[in-house]
Structure formats: C-alpha cells, structure tokens
Amino acid sequence: MKAFSQLLDRLTYTPARNAKLLLMRNYFLSTPDPDRGLALAALTDGVPMDFPLRRVLSGIGESRFDPALFRMSRDDVGDTAETVALIWPDADAQGDAPRLSEIAEALSKAGRGGHAALLTQWLDRLDATGRWALLKFLSGAPRVGVSGRLAKQAVADAFGKTVDEIEELWHGISPPYTELFAWLENRAERPSFSLTPVFRPLMLAHALEEEDWQAMDPTEYSAEWKWDGIRIQVAARGGVTRLFSRTGDDIGQSFPELVDHFRFDAVLDGELLVVRNGEVAPFADLQQRLNRKSVTRAMLTKYPVHVRFYDALEISGEDLRMLPFTMRRERLEAWHRQHGPAHSDLSEVLGFASKDEMKARWEATRAGGIEGLMLKRRNSPYLAGRPKGHWYKWKRAALTADCVLLYAQKGSGKRSSFYSDYTFGAWTQKDGQPFLVPVGKAYSGFTDEELARLDRFVRQNTIDRFGPVRSVTPRLVLEVAFDAIQQSARHKSGIAMRFPRISRIRWDKPAVEADTLETLKALMSSVR
Amino acid sequence: MASPPFESWLRPGSSGLYCAPGDFFIDPPGPVPRAVITHGHSDHARAGHAAVLATTDTLVIMRLRLGELGQAQALAYGAPLRVKDVTVTLVPAGHILGSAQIVIDYNGQRAVVSGDYKRHADPTCDPFELVACDLFVTEATFGLPVYRHESDAAEVQKLLASLRDFPERTHQIGVYGLGKCQRLVKLIRQAGYDRPIWLHGALRTMTDYYVSRGLDLGEVPSAADAPGKLAGEIVLSPPSALGDRWSRRFADPLAGFASGWMRIRGRVRQRGVELPLIISDHCDWPELLRTVIETGASEVWVTHGREEALVHELSKRQITARALRLVGREDDAE
Numbered sequence: 066m067k068a069f070s071q072l073l074d075r076l077t078y079t080p081a082r083n084a085k086l087l088l089m090r091n092y093f094l095s096t097p098d099p100d101r102g103l104a105l106a107a108l109t110d111g112v113p114m115d116f117p118l119r120r121v122l123s124g125i126g127e128s129r130f131d132p133a134l135f136r137m138s139r140d141d142v143g144d145t146a147e148t149v150a151l152i153w154p155d156a157d158a159q160g161d162a163p164r165l166s167e168i169a170e171a172l173s174k175a176g177r178g179g180h181a182a183l184l185t186q187w188l189d190r191l192d193a194t195g196r197w198a199l200l201k202f203l204s205g206a207p208r209v210g211v212s213g214r215l216a217k218q219a220v221a222d223a224f225g226k227t228v229d230e231i232e233e234l235w236h237g238i239s240p241p242y243t244e245l246f247a248w249l250e251n252r253a254e255r256p257s258f259s260l261t262p263v264f265r266p267l268m269l270a271h272a273l274e275e276e277d278w279q280a281m282d283p284t285e286y287s288a289e290w291k292w293d294g295i296r297i298q299v300a301a302r303g304g305v306t307r308l309f310s311r312t313g314d315d316i317g318q319s320f321p322e323l324v325d326h327f328r329f330d331a332v333l334d335g336e337l338l339v340v341r342n343g344e345v346a347p348f349a350d351l352q353q354r355l356n357r358k359s360v361t362r363a364m365l366t367k368y369p370v371h372v373r374f375y376d377a378l379e380i381s382g383e384d385l386r387m388l389p390f391t392m393r394r395e396r397l398e399a400w401h402r403q404h405g406p407a408h409s410d411l412s413e414v415l416g417f418a419s420k421d422e423m424k425a426r427w428e429a430t431r432a433g434g435i436e437g438l439m440l441k442r443r444n445s446p447y448l449a450g451r452p453k454g455h456w457y458k459w460k461r462a463a464l465t466a467d468c469v470l471l472y473a474q475k476g477s478g479k480r481s482s483f484y485s486d487y488t489f490g491a492w493t494q495k496d497g498q499p500f501l502v503p504v505g506k507a508y509s510g511f512t513d514e515e516l517a518r519l520d521r522f523v524r525q526n527t528i529d530r531f532g533p534v535r536s537v538t539p540r541l542v543l544e545v546a547f548d549a550i551q552q553s554a555r556h557k558s559g560i561a562m563r564f565p566r567i568s569r570i571r572w573d574k575p576a577v578e579a580d581t582l583e584t585l586k587a588l589m590s591s592v593r
Numbered sequence: 594m595a596s597p598p599f600e601s602w603l604r605p606g607s608s609g610l611y612c613a614p615g616d617f618f619i620d621p622p623g624p625v626p627r628a629v630i631t632h633g634h635s636d637h638a639r640a641g642h643a644a645v646l647a648t649t650d651t652l653v654i655m656r657l658r659l660g661e662l663g664q665a666q667a668l669a670y671g672a673p674l675r676v677k678d679v680t681v682t683l684v685p686a687g688h689i690l691g692s693a694q695i696v697i698d699y700n701g702q703r704a705v706v707s708g709d710y711k712r713h714a715d716p717t718c719d720p721f722e723l724v725a726c727d728l729f730v731t732e733a734t735f736g737l738p739v740y741r742h743e744s745d746a747a748e749v750q751k752l753l754a755s756l757r758d759f760p761e762r763t764h765q766i767g768v769y770g771l772g773k774c775q776r777l778v779k780l781i782r783q784a785g786y787d788r789p790i791w792l793h794g795a796l797r798t799m800t801d802y803y804v805s806r807g808l809d810l811g812e813v814p815s816a817a818d819a820p821g822k823l824a825g826e827i828v829l830s831p832p833s834a835l836g837d838r839w840s841r842r843f844a845d846p847l848a849g850f851a852s853g854w855m856r857i858r859g860r861v862r863q864r865g866v867e868l869p870l871i872i873s874d875h876c877d878w879p880e881l882l883r884t885v886i887e888t889g890a891s892e893v894w895v896t897h898g899r900e901e902a903l904v905h906e907l908s909k910r911q912i913t914a915r916a917l918r919l920v921g922r923e924d925d926a927e
Contacts, residue, residue: 077858078867084759130738131909137902138739143859151739151856193741193856479845481836481865 066162066191068096069104070198076209080478085211089219102241103165105220109213111206112240116172118203121180122149146204149188150196156189163187165202166241214312224249229266229449232313236263262300264313265332265378265386266449270439270456277457283423285444287390288415290430291437291458292373293348294338295355299372301329302382308337319357320370326406327372330381333397334447335374336412349551374401375412375439378447386447393447430461436548437461463546464588465568466491467579469501470541473523474534476508483516484523484535487567489543491558493582501539502558502582510546510566519570542571542579550589558582560589599728599892602679602699605917610706610730610896614678614699617646619706622919629681631708632692633658633771646676648683650691650806654771657798670719673698686710687721688874689772690803696724704728705888711873712880713742716779717772717808721884729890730917733898734875735853742853742877748870749777749784752827752849755868760825763843764868767832767850770796772874774829775803777851778810780872781827791816791823793830793839816842836865853877882906 072092079085089108093101106112122145126135130152142148171183184203188196201207214228217235221228226249237258238245247253271277296311306327308317317324320337339346339354346368353368354360377397378386385393394414401411415438417423427438437460445455468489476485486508490501511519522541529536546568553561560582604611609621617627624641631637631647633654638647644664645652652665668674670693673682683693688709695706705726712721735742756764768774774796781790789812792800797815804810816828824844834840835848850866853873861869876884881903885893892913895903900916907914 078861078869080867087758131906133905134738134902137899137905138737141737141899142739142857147858148739151741155741193743197858475836477865481848482838482841 066164066168066195066199068092069100069165069202070191070195072104073198073201073207073209074194076211080210082215085215086219086222089211089216090223093220093223098243098246099169099241100165102243102246103169105216105242106240107202107205107207108209108211108216112169112202114172114203114205116180116203118146118200121184122146122200124181125149125185146200147197150193150200153188153193153196155192162191162195163199168199168202169241212312213314220245220249232264232266234258234263235313236307236309236315237261260303262302262305262307262332264298264300264307264309266313267296267298267311267334268376268447268449268456269311269451270458271451271453273440273457273459281420281440283417283420285442286423286440287394287443288417288423288426289375289412289439289441290415290435291439291460292336292338292345292412293436294336294345294351294373296334297337297372298332298334298378299323299327299374300332301327303330304328316355319354319360321360322365323370323372323408326408329404329406331377331400332379333372333374334376334378335372335409338371338373339368340371341369347551370408372409373412374409376447389444389446390441391443427459427461435461460548463548463564463568464550465544465546466504466585466588467542467571467574468504468545469539469576469579470522470537470543471501471503471539472534472536473519480516483520485516485520487519487543489545490539491580491582491585493558499577503556504558504560504582504585505545505547505562505565507543507545507565507567510568511570515570540576542574542576543567544569544571550585552589558585560585596702596727597700599702599704602702603697603704603728605894605919609919610917612679612697612699615676615681615697617676619695620708629695630655631686631695631706632688634689634709637708646674646681648691648693651693653802654691654799657802658771684722684724685719687712687715687718690718690775690806692718694722694724696726702727704730705890706730707732707884709734709875710884711876712884713745713873715776715874716783717776717803723884723887725889727890728892728894729885729888730894730896731881731885731903732875733881733895733900733903735873735877736881736895736899736903738878738902740853740856740877741879742856742873743871745780745872746784748851748872749780752781752868752870753784753786755847755849756825756827759847762845762847763823763826763828763840765828765830765835765840765843765846765848766868766870767835767848767852767866768796768829769852770831771799773851773872775800775808775810776874777829777870777872778813779808782809782811786827787811788826789814791819791826791828793828793834795831795834796829832864885912886910 072088075088076085126149138152139145139148175183187199191199217231218228221231234256238256244256248255298309300307306324307315308320310316339350350368354370377393380396380400385396417426430437440457442455468491470487471490472488473484474486475481476483488503488506490503493500493502523535523537526538527535528538545565547562547565549563551561602614608618610619617629618625619629620631620637621628627644628642629646630651633651638655640659642663645662646666646668649667652667655662668683670683670685673680680698682696684696686692686694686708688711697704703726705724709732710721768777778790792813792815794817800813822844832850840846847867849868849870851870851872853875854860855869855871893907895916896919904914904916
C-alpha cells in the first residue's frame, strides 16, 4: 500500500507523460504480485468494488468527528474522501500498512455490515497519503491523470514489450493479472485464449502530406470516403460479441442493438455511425450515444447506430492480417454477402482512372458533406500502429476565417510559462455598436518563434485579468483554419468551430478588417 | 472578585489592536503614532508609524524592506519595559528571525499577543517560549483539524528523491522571501545536500541578512549569475516566479512550493505545483490547541485565519473564545 500510495500521490501532480511512465514502470518492476496487478486494474479498467464508499464515509465522518468541524473542514478541502484522509488521527504506532491484496480479499469476504469496521482499521494503519490512496482505490477508479493505455504502456516498457502485445491479451485476462506478469517475466508461456474475442491493435493512417501526394502512384492505392464517426473493432466468437474503441476499450454496453445482431465468428474493422434511412447523420448525433452505461428505448430509435465495415482481421478463426489489403477486402465482401447482419454495410471502394480523377474526388468532398478520402495501399498487410507509407487520410481542405485575439491563457508542461491558448472573436453588432463575440479557441498551428512573439504580444497588450485568463486589446488578427462550423446552443456566438488551429498570424491586418459572425454562419449553411 | 473585562484596556478595532493604558497599537494595518510590531512580514509590519518598538532583528528587517523608520526602539527578548501604565516584554514566537510574542502586564492581568508563531523546531530562529497568561491572542491560519504539518525532514527528502528521479530537470521551489527561504535552505543543508542552492534576486537581501546574523547556509549564489540551465539543481524563487518568464532559463523546470497549504490537493493543483512540500511557519491544528491550553488563558481572541473552527473547539473546552477578524492579514503569505 505504501508504494501504491506514493505512486498515486506523485502521478496526480506529474503532468509530463514520460515522467508518469517512469513512475509507473518503477512501481511495476519493484512491487510483487498480486498487488501490482490490482494497481494495474485500478489504473486501467478500474476495480469493481462492492463497497458503498460514499455511505460508509459519511457514516464514519458523522460518528467519529465533531460534525461542525468536519463540515468546515470539508468546505475548506473541497472533497469528502480527502477530508477524511486528512482529519483522521495518526495512530501513535502505525501497524503494518495493509497490502492491496489484503484489502481486496477482505472486501470479497465482508458482509454488508462489515464495511465500516474494515475501513476504520485500515485507516488506522496508514498515514495521510496512504489513507487518501486507500479511499481512491476503494472508489474503484482513481482519477490520477493516467489513461488505461498509458498504464499498459508502462507495463510494456517495464518488461521490454510493445503496448500492442499487452492490448492483444488484455480482454482475455483479468485482475490481478498474475498470468500476464508471469509471461512478462519469462516465468510462463504467453496466455492464449481460443474461446474469447480479444482486441487486435488497429492499423492507423497518416495525414497525407504534399510530398506523399507527389510521390504517390495511384495504381497502387485504393480509395474510400473518410467517414465521420468513430473507429470500431467488432470481435465476435463463440457467441460472445465485443465492440472495441480504437484504444481497446470495450464499449459494447452503449450499443446493445449491435451486440445482439452481430452474432458471427470474425474480427472486423469499421466505422460506427448514426444512420437514418441510409443517410449518415452528423457526428453530434453519434455523440448522444457515446459513453452511456445504459441506453433507453427512445435513444435506440432516435439515434440508430450502424457499422460501416472496411476491413477484416479474422474470419472463422483464420488470421487474415498478413494478406494484402485487396485480398482481405475480397474476403470481407464475400463474408458480408453471406452473413451481412442488420445494422451494417460495407464502405464503398471508389473508382478512379487517374491521379487527376482522385484529386477531383477529394475536391468534391466538402460539397458532398464528406470529411475527406482514405487512401490504402493495395498490397499492404494489416499492421498494428501507424506504419509509414500504407494508409493515408486526406482530409478535405480547411476553411479559414480572420478573427481577432481576445483572451489568452497559459499552456501546460513545456508551455507553462507561455500564453499559448487563444480565444478569438468575430465582429457582430450589439446595441448598434460593432462588437467582438468569441467564436473559438486554438492552441496550435504556430512555430516556437511565433509563440514567443504571441506571448510577448499578450503580456504587452493585457487590459484585464480573470484568474489565469488575460484579456488583451483587440487588435491582433489571427487567420484561423478549421474543418467546419456547427450550430451550438452552448456558445454565445451560436456557433462552434470544429478542429480550429492558427494558420497564420496577421500582424499586418487591422482588426476592423477581420471577418463577421454572419460570414462564419454562412460557412455553416454551405456545409450542409 | 470579578476582573474587569480585557476589552477595557485592550481593544480590537479597524486600526488594529490598541492597548489604551500603554497608548500603542500592535501590528496596525496603517500608520499610527506608536506601534509595537511582532515580526517583519509585510501584513504585520507596515511603513509610516511615528514610533516603533520591536526586537532588533525586526527593526533591521523593517528598514531593509520599508526604508527608514520613524523613532525606533529595540527591545531584547525577555527584558521588561515600562510603557506608560503597562509593562511590555517581548518573548520569542518561533515564527521567523526576530519574531516576538508581546506580553503585556496591566493591573495584575496578563495578555499575550502572539502574532504569528509555531512550535515546530526551526534552525533559523529562537524557539517559541510559552508564557502563562490570562488572555491569549492567537492567529488561526491553519485552524482546522485537517491541517497537520508533516515532519519537515521528510518533506525535504521528497525534494531530494525528486532530484534523483529527474536529474535532468531544474527543481524550482517557490518560497516566501523572509523566513521560509532561509529555513528551507538550512533544512536542505541539514539533510546533507552540499551543492549550491541558487536564489532568485528577490530573495537576496533577507538571505544575506540571515547569513550576517551567523546562520551558515552554505553556497547560495544568484540564479541570474548561473553559467548554464541548472539542470538537476535546486533554485529558490518567490512563488510568483513559478511557471513564468523567469523560469524559462532553466532546464524543463519542475515547480515545487514550500507551504503549509500544500497539504490540500486542490491548492496544489490550483497553483500548478508538481512537487508540494508541506513546510509551514505557522502552527498546525494540534499545536494551536496545545498552545492555547498550555498558556492556561481563560480567554482567547483569534485574530485571523480559520477562526470559526478554533472558536468552536475552544468553546467546547469551556474556554471563552472570540474572533476578532482583524483587517489586513493575509492568509496566503505562508
């Protein structure tokens, strides 16, 4: 518990990815089983806890402490669990701190009434950081700024494996992952699962750069539309169906209708979309369905989901990943003709006779309300990760607008001393006067030299401060590039920019010549 | 026989605490004819008084920070001084160099105005001395049971461990310039660290004064004169210089902050601190209670901080307690 609490404590305060990896790596290397596996579970999928933490804590808080002092402390600290951890008296002689495994085991045996007594005796054996970490652990999923993927990366780094190798096993193993660590330490064979569907690491695309385009031989490539949904891997076998996100999270419970219909033996790659009457709905519709633990009948009818498949990794137990793309595609088409379940279809392969025609297809994407093109090399195998020279995403050309810098805020990490996050506005009218309304926020698209100059501009033109935010004299024009403008009820301007970034800094341009809100809204209608 | 109420001769008001039979104010927030000052922090020691009474160290610190004082009178610890109808004695408060509790004897009653004080050992100033009294006037910066300061040696070990884990990064620690800075340097030295500890320019004057008073702090050069980016070195600066332009000269600076507030995670995050060091120059909750009880005071006045909780706790213990809510005290100067 001591090592775990130190790990959590330091992770919460450490912003840098590499530093987090170092801390976790050291922990996994120096902590014995089964404790490290429980820690890994806590940092990834969470440990399912049958422990009514909130109820037990408030019971203990009221009975052990002066209620007035506890309330005042809670108001000062801002978090009940942390308040209990801090206010709890330090025992004169701390006993051995409980191990994570001891905690997990005791919980599995504890009856309903035993929780408070267990928690009390553990708290008595810990210091303040230990008590805080214990309560985090009992909450099931401590939020300490670590993604499940990063924790798996740390395990992989510690034992000289790739994170993909961990991902492939992940859904077949369970806490405390002793067979995983046994394999990692060369004490046992790699765990194998023939009966359960597991996640296969995805093949990802690079953004198409100008030089890629110049060097491209169109006969070597196949093209598809780039769909505006989320990437999904459907893995089904032995009557069990799992839906994985691109990072390997099992998202099946949000989409029961897919799990019900997808009864087959295959691992397929595709795009999850909301489709009504054959028409793909905007991404915002799909967002209504994401991250839901339970789904109402109304949601099912209002936002019907659909998977558009574009690749096959495995069919009937046969691993297809080493076959060229064109052959995998043939197998996928044949499979879909025979089994094609409801709520699914195939991503169309686009024909083109020349590079010019390919380009014309791309140029037509914006008018067609399509995000762009995917270009896939015909003879490429299905490779995990983002290998160079195989798959390209070719996003439609960005829209741009000239906006005026209004507010700036410091970044984090290497940018923590720089004002690097910019809020910008467009002109509108308020009470008959010209007025700049905020339309978006961006923190990328500029070089380090430009950042230094922008930072100086912000400091020299500050007119007000609101906490960490500086408001500046509205006189610098930023050319902002973005993928689309969408309607938004949450923003004062009524619009939201998708993927905004700074494309140019117009030191030369007077603010009065910046674009108006009306101009931006017109871009919205032209994009369907 | 009932004694007259303390308010008949010691009055809290908007100009601070006024001792009528002695005709002086204690730590007044604005200029007054006659002031007695507990210690040199700027929320207690202000400019512009016609006459000031304090320890020699406090007077020197005030001159260094505020320029020339009016009529200044130094009083050594433990030496009673007749001031009109009262006797004033200054007693070490253990807060910073020169800090004093002001003991006032009047008509058989004794009041102790403690200023800011702590009971934790501090190698840079005289330790707190307990004075039995009838009225004890205390601060309550950390007046909640969640505030219990950790052992300062253990906190310094956290800093040294981080230097081992991240030897390529400059460890920039925010400290207040008077007291905390010099104490932290000394604590780091006591942990056996003998490399130079680099200082921001704003920390220079007070540090030089502590050294001139005989405190051995080892090598404490100015960061402005540093040859390189100080990777793997310790740099101390005012908290305001954390994560700002001044820190860009360093190697991937790792921001630390030495303060009692670092016990609360929300405050650590709010400040963007990566390495919180819980080192305080104030009492924590157990020390506050212990001190109040040990003085034997029948009545306690709480000047500033989390006074509501302390008043509540003392009332439960049958001690008359009252919150003064004095203006001008800064919670944050820790």
